[in-house]
Structures are given as structure tokens and as C-alpha cells.
Amino acid sequence: MLDGTHILFYLGPLAISTTVVTTWGIMAVLVLSSWIVIRRFSIDAGSLQTAVEGIVQTIYAAVSEVLPDRADTVFPFVATLWIFIGVANLSSLIPGVHSPTGDLSATTALALLVFCSVHWFGIRIEGVRCYLKHYLSPSPILLPFHIIGEITRTLALAVRLFGNMMSLEMAALLVLLVAGLFAPIPLLMLHIVEALVQAYIFGMLALIYIAGAIQSLESRRPVKEEEL
Amino acid sequence: MELDLTTFLMEVANFLILVWIMNRLLYKPVQAIIAKRQAAMEQTRSEAGQMRAEATELERTYQGRLASWDEEKAELRRQLQAEIAIERQRLTAVLDTELAEMRDKVRVTEERQAEELVRLSEERAITNAGRFAARLLTRIATPDLESKLVEMLLEDLHGLPDEQLRAIVEALGREEAIVRVVSAYPLTETVAETFQERFRAIFPAAQHFSFTVNEALLAGIRVNTGPWNLSANLKDELAFFLGGINGE
Numbered sequence: 001m002l003d004g005t006h007i008l009f010y011l012g013p014l015a016i017s018t019t020v021v022t023t024w025g026i027m028a029v030l031v032l033s034s035w036i037v038i039r040r041f042s043i044d045a046g047s048l049q050t051a052v053e054g055i056v057q058t059i060y061a062a063v064s065e066v067l068p069d070r071a072d073t074v075f076p077f078v079a080t081l082w083i084f085i086g087v088a089n090l091s092s093l094i095p096g097v098h099s100p101t102g103d104l105s106a107t108t109a110l111a112l113l114v115f116c117s118v119h120w121f122g123i124r125i126e127g128v129r130c131y132l133k134h135y136l137s138p139s140p141i142l143l144p145f146h147i148i149g150e151i152t153r154t155l156a157l158a159v160r161l162f163g164n165m166m167s168l169e170m171a172a173l174l175v176l177l178v179a180g181l182f183a184p185i186p187l188l189m190l191h192i193v194e195a196l197v198q199a200y201i202f203g204m205l206a207l208i209y210i211a212g213a214i215q216s217l218e219s220r221r222p223v224k225e226e227e228l
Numbered sequence: 229m230e231l232d233l234t235t236f237l238m239e240v241a242n243f244l245i246l247v248w249i250m251n252r253l254l255y256k257p258v259q260a261i262i263a264k265r266q267a268a269m270e271q272t273r274s275e276a277g278q279m280r281a282e283a284t285e286l287e288r289t290y291q292g293r294l295a296s297w298d299e300e301k302a303e304l305r306r307q308l309q310a311e312i313a314i315e316r317q318r319l320t321a322v323l324d325t326e327l328a329e330m331r332d333k334v335r336v337t338e339e340r341q342a343e344e345l346v347r348l349s350e351e352r353a354i355t356n357a358g359r360f361a362a363r364l365l366t367r368i369a370t371p372d373l374e375s376k377l378v379e380m381l382l383e384d385l386h387g388l389p390d391e392q393l394r395a396i397v398e399a400l401g402r403e404e405a406i407v408r409v410v411s412a413y414p415l416t417e418t419v420a421e422t423f424q425e426r427f428r429a430i431f432p433a434a435q436h437f438s439f440t441v442n443e444a445l446l447a448g449i450r451v452n453t454g455p456w457n458l459s460a461n462l463k464d465e466l467a468f469f470l471g472g473i474n475g476e
Contacts, residue, residue, distance in 0.1 A: 020238045027246050034254040041261050043268060056258045076251040084246060100239070105232045109239035 019103040026087050026100070055083075062204075066211045070121070074210055077117055081110070082203035085161070089195030092169055101198070102165040104158065111158035114206040115150065122213040134213075157205060164198050358470045362446075365462045369447035371413045374461075377448035378411075378423060381460030385430050393430075399454035400433035407437045408452040412445040412461060427451075 007015045037052050045053060059079045064071040085101060092099035100106040122131040135146045168191060388396075399405065407427065409415075415423070424437055434453070442450075448461025459465075 014234050014238070015232075016238070017232060017235045019235050020242070023239060023242045027242060027249075030246065031249055031253060034250065038253060038257045041257060043261070043265055045261075045265075052254075053258055053262060056255060057262065060259070076247055076255055079255060080243070080247040080250050083250070084243065103232075103235065104230070105235035106239045108231060109236045110243065112236075113240060113243055 017103070017105075018098055019100045019106050022091060022097060023088070023100045023106065026084065026091060030083065030087065059083075063207060066207050067214065070125070070211075070214055073124075074121060074207065078203055078207045078210075081114075081206055082199055085110070085202050086196055086199035089165055089199055090192065092165070092195075093191060099165050099169065099195075101161050102169055104162045107162040107165075108158040110161070110202070111154045114157060114209060115154040117206070118150075118209045118213045121210050125214055131213075153205075153209065157202060161198055161202050164194065168194050354470060358466055361469065362462075362466050365446055365466065369412065369462055371447075374411060374413050374447040374449070375419065377460045377462075378415075378419070381449065381451070381458060382423070382426050382430075384460070385427075385458065396453055396456050397431055397433055399456055400431050405433070405436065405454060407434045409437060409439045409449055410442045410445065410452070411439065411449040412441070412443055412447045412463075414441050415439055415449075 007017050008021055009016050037048060040046070041049055056079070059082055060071065060075055063075045063078055067074055088100045088106075090099075091097050092102065101110075119131070122134075125131075135143050172191060400407070409420075409423070420437075420439055424434075427437075428434055431453075444463055446462035446466075448459070448463075448465075450461055450464060451458040459468075
């Protein structure tokens with residue numbers, strides 16, 4: 001395949017590709033490292049605990065800044081997006097490992113999850129009817145454009161992440177083929193930066209889409225007398 | 229670059245599972261420990277605030293006590309100063325009294341010393357005067373002077389009060405009463421007889437006379453009639469002079 005993925009084994013009728021196995025590996029690493037770190041948590045934080053708390057708090061602060069009232073609801077989804085995509089993007093630094101985000105199936109799955117989460121959080125907060133109403137505002141004429149916008153931005157999410165990561169891996173492969181071992185370190189640095197930037201972009205876009213849906217609903221909600 | 233449905237579905241499932249696990253395993257514990265730490269910090273801050281409030285209250289109480297102590301101290305100082313003033317006045321009065329008494333004592337002592345000095349001076353002057361008079365009378369003592377003194381004695385006997393005269397007569401009336409006449413110079417017989425006659429003229433009871441000489445009398449005579457001594461000599465006069473001045 002062009003993206004370097006292939007079928008490793010079959011689990012019954014399911015064909016398990018390298019992307020899925022790598023995803024499992026990343027999940028295992030994240031779960032195990034979280035479990036190990038959490039076991040040693042205490043009030044008096046050490047350096048590792050401080051780093052973990054710093055990462056979690058930074059993500060929470062970013063979510064709170066965009067969605068001050070719904071941060072606790074959205075935070076687990078967005079934080080997992082950032083951490084998973086960041087680790088998945090960096091996993092290609094390991095020789096012989098292909099990043100799951102270099103597979104269009106994985107990025108499409110993530111983009112579809114973002115698409116669904118936007119509607120999920122919107123419906124969860126205002127209900128189905130009220131949520132669907134916002135597609136008809138300010139005018140029902142704009143409904144097709146809303147639908148096209150939803151589809152295109154989801155597609156853009158999936159393709160952007162896939163394209164960037166696949167091209168990054170291909171560029172690294174080409175440079176390694178041309179220059180051999182003379183220029184690996186700057187390339188690796190570029191890879192790290194690009195991986196983190198792409199994770200940030202994907203997670204931030206997902207957060208903005210969710211926030212846009214929630215805030216557009218809240219902006220249309222009539223002001224109650226108690227709130228006055 | 230193709231979309232694999234199995235991989236797509238597996239990725240969806242994997243991610244949802246990862247969200248659930250990470251939420252349970254990492255996010256909630258981290259947020260719980262952070263919340264716990266913040267609660268501990270809040271508690272510590274609250275305790276610190278409470279301690280500060282207590283410290284402020286204690287400081288206020290302490291300042292109040294200090295103020296009351298200062299007032300009490302000032303009141304006690306005023307009382308003490310008043311007592312000191314009263315005690316000073318009392319002690320000053322006592323001291324003035326003692327000083328007045330001491331001044332009186334000193335004045336009395338000085339007066340006594342002055343009187344004693346005057347007395348000593350007088351005694352010394354009298355002694356000197358007596359010594360001078362004795363020396364002078366010793367030099368001017370002659371038988372003629374003695375005759376004049378005898379004459380003076382006889383004249384004085386006439387002037388004695390009646391009571392004294394009766395007492396002398398009574399003394400001379402006893403048996404063997406001798407009139408002892410002591411003179412500084414030996415009396416001539418004529419003078420002695422003249423004396424006896426004139427003495428008997430005054431005291432007829434005088435029968436027996438004895439005449440002796442005592443140069444210590446300087447000049448003059450001394451007549452002894454029992455308990456009575458009739459003197460007209462310089463020694464007795466000097467002694468009388470000295471004794472009279474000394475108050476004897």
C-alpha cells in the first residue's frame with residue numbers, strides 16, 4: 001500500500017492491519033504508563049507527577065478557555081485526541097513502525113468521531129429539535145451549505161492529518177534514500193515538530209467545532225428572567 | 229491510500245475505548261489529586277487566614293492589655309507620686325521637728341557651754357583676784373591693820389541682831405566656856421586686856437580668854453565662842469570673799 005499499511009493477521013472475519021496493531025500498542029503504552037504514574041501519585045508531587053499534571057492541566061486550561069461552562073464534558077474527548085494523535089504521530093520515529101495517522105482509515109475514523117461528537121454534545125445539551133434547528137438559521141436556504149460544510153470540514157480533518165503524516169513519512173524516506181545518514185537529526189526534529197503541530201491542529205479544530213455548535217445553541221437560547 | 233472498513237471500525241472502537249480508559253485511569257485521578265491539593269491549599273490558606281485572624285485578635289487583645297496596663301501603670305505612678313509627696317511632706321515635717329529639736333539642743337548646749345565658759349572665767353578671775361588680793365593683803369598686813377580689824381570686830385559686835393547676841397550669850401553662859409582668840413600677830417597685854425574689857429562689855433558672860441597666834445590669818449583675829457566663830461581677819465575675809473563670789 002502507499003501508506004505502508006498491510007494486513008497482519010485475521011481475527012475471525014476481521015482483517016487486522018498494522019494500523020490497528022500499532023493503535024493497540026499505543027493504547028497499551030498510554031494505559032500502562034498512566035497506571036504506573038497514577039500508582040505513585042501523592043499530594044507532594046514529584047517531577048514525573050508534576051509533568052503529567054502539567055500536561056493534563058494545560059489541556060484542561062485550553063478547553064476551559066474555549067468552553068468555560070462545558071469544559072468537564074468535552075475535556076476527556078479532546079484530551080484523548082491530543083494525546084493519542086501526538087503519540088501516534090511520534091510513533092513513526094520508531095524504526096519499523098508506521099504511524100496510525102498515516103492511514104486514511106484511522107484519520108477518517110477520528111474525523112468521523114469528531115463529526116459525531118459535535119452533534120452528540122449539541123444534542124446532549126439542547127435536545128434533538130433545538131439542535132437541528134440551528135441548521136435552518138438564519139435561513140432554511142442555508143441548510144445545504146450547512147450540510148456541505150459539515151461534510152467538507154470532516155473530510156478536511158481526515159485528509160489533512162493523513163496527508164501531512166503520510167507526506168512527512170515519505171519525505172523522510174526520500175531524504176534518507178538520497179542523503180543516507182547525513183541528515184537524519186534535523187529531519188527527526190522536523191518530524192517531531194510536525195507531529196505535535198498536526199496533533200494540536202486536529203485537536204484544536206475538533207474543540208472549535210464542538211464549541212461552535214454549543215455556543216451557537218447557547219447564543220440562540222432566550223435569556224431567562226432568573227439570569228437577568 | 230484506500231479506506232479499509234475494518235480498520236476504520238476498529239479505530240473508532242479503539243479510540244472510544246481509549247477515551248473511556250484514559251478518563252478513568254488518568255484524567256479523573258489527576259484532577260482528583262489536583263482538587264485534593266487545592267482543597268489542602270485552601271484548607272491551609274483558610275487555617276492561615278484563621279491563624280492570622282486569631283493573631284490579629286491576639287494582637288488587638290495584647291494592644292488593649294498594653295493600653296490598660298499603661299493606664300494602670302500611669303494610675304499607679306500617680307498614686308505612688310502622691311504617696312511619695314505625702315511621705316516627703318511627713319518626713320520633711322519630722323526632719324524639721326528633729327532639726328528644730330537639735331537646733332534647740334545645740335542652742336542650749338552652746339548656752340551652757342557659754343555659761344560654763346563664763347563661770348570658768350569668773351572662777352579663774354575670782355581665783356586670780358583672790359590670789360592677787362591675798363598677795364596684796366599679805367604685803368600690807370601689819371600689826372596696825374590687825375588693831376584696826378580688832379576695833380572693827382568689836383564695833384561689828386555691837387551691830388549684831390538680838391537673836392544672834394542671845395545665842396552667843398547662851399553659849400558663853402555654859403561652865404568653862406572659853407573665848408579662844410586667835411590672832412596673826414601676838415597681841416600685847418594692853419591690847420588683850422582692852423579687848424577683854426570691851427568684849428565683856430558686850431557679852432558679860434565671857435570669863436575665860438585664851439590668846440594664840442596663827443600667822444595664816446595674815447592680819448586680824450578670830451574669836452571662837454563654842455559653836456560661834458567671830459572673824460575679823462584677812463584670811464577669813466578672803467575666804468568669805470571667794471566663797472561669796474562662788475555662791476558658797
